[in-house]
Amino acid sequence: MQFDQTHREALTEVLRWRRDVRHFRPDPIPEEVVERLRAVMDMAPSVGNARPWRVLRVESAEIRAAVLANFEAARTEAGAVYADDQAAAYAKLKLQGIDQAPLQLAVFTHRDPQAGHGLGRATMPVTLQQSTAMAIHTLWLAARAENLGLGMVSVLDPRAIERLLGTPPEWEFTAWLCIGTPEFTDDTPLLHRAGWQANLTTEWETR
Numbered sequence: 001m002q003f004d005q006t007h008r009e010a011l012t013e014v015l016r017w018r019r020d021v022r023h024f025r026p027d028p029i030p031e032e033v034v035e036r037l038r039a040v041m042d043m044a045p046s047v048g049n050a051r052p053w054r055v056l057r058v059e060s061a062e063i064r065a066a067v068l069a070n071f072e073a074a075r076t077e078a079g080a081v082y083a084d085d086q087a088a089a090y091a092k093l094k095l096q097g098i099d100q101a102p103l104q105l106a107v108f109t110h111r112d113p114q115a116g117h118g119l120g121r122a123t124m125p126v127t128l129q130q131s132t133a134m135a136i137h138t139l140w141l142a143a144r145a146e147n148l149g150l151g152m153v154s155v156l157d158p159r160a161i162e163r164l165l166g167t168p169p170e171w172e173f174t175a176w177l178c179i180g181t182p183e184f185t186d187d188t189p190l191l192h193r194a195g196w197q198a199n200l201t202t203e204w205e206t207r
């Protein structure tokens with residue numbers, strides 16, 4: 001399969017406009033779009049082709065409310081390290097879309113899947129979490145190409161999420177994903193715009 005400049009430009013635009021989204025409109029996502037998003041994760045790379053990600057689609061308002069409470073507690077605890085202006089800036093940051101997103105996914109990583117037969121992870125078990133992260137980014141781009149936004153939330157107590165959802169002990173919580181129509185689109189990260197952290201340029205050093 002050969003790609004041309006049109007493909008490269010389209011991919012660059014999706015990459016440029018992919019944002020972490022925290023502000024969503026309530027519009028439901030058509031089930032055929034949800035299915036396309038699910039299927040895209042099957043195209044993500046993974047160590048030993050193990051595909052260790054496990055995904056729960058959380059529709060329950062009760063569970064979402066409990067996760068939001070978990071977030072608020074974790075956010076408050078994490079905020080204790082900041083003082084003065086940085087504390088004020090932190091307080092202004094919206095770091096979740098749990099209160100708005102129509103589609104919400106709890107993503108876990110299997111700690112020791114049979115799939116892949118251990119290939120590639122003996123010296124670096126972290127490759128399982130890395131694989132799940134890549135599946136999340138694959139989903140992130142696919143959502144953007146569907147004119148949807150995705151927000152990744154990690155300001156959470158992972159063990160409490162695992163207990164809340166009653167997941168098997170071998171499932172390690174990785175991230176809470178909020179997906180929906182964004183209230184606005186942007187080609188610049190919110191944290192850059194808010195003055196929290198300017199975009200950094202990737203350096204490739206030569207050895």
Ligand SMILES: Cc1cc2c(cc1C)N(C[C@H](O)[C@H](O)[C@H](O)COP(=O)(O)O)c1[nH]c(=O)[nH]c(=O)c1N2
Pocket residue numbers: 018019020021022094095096152153154155188189190191
């Ligand atoms: C592993 C991981 C974990 C998180 C994030 C990202 C990643 C990769 N991000 C989103 C993060 O803030 C965002 O990616 C950067 O600010 C860059 O902005 P764009 O994603 O380019 O819009 C994120 N955002 C947020 O509002 N709450 C969160 O808990 C997290 N957690």
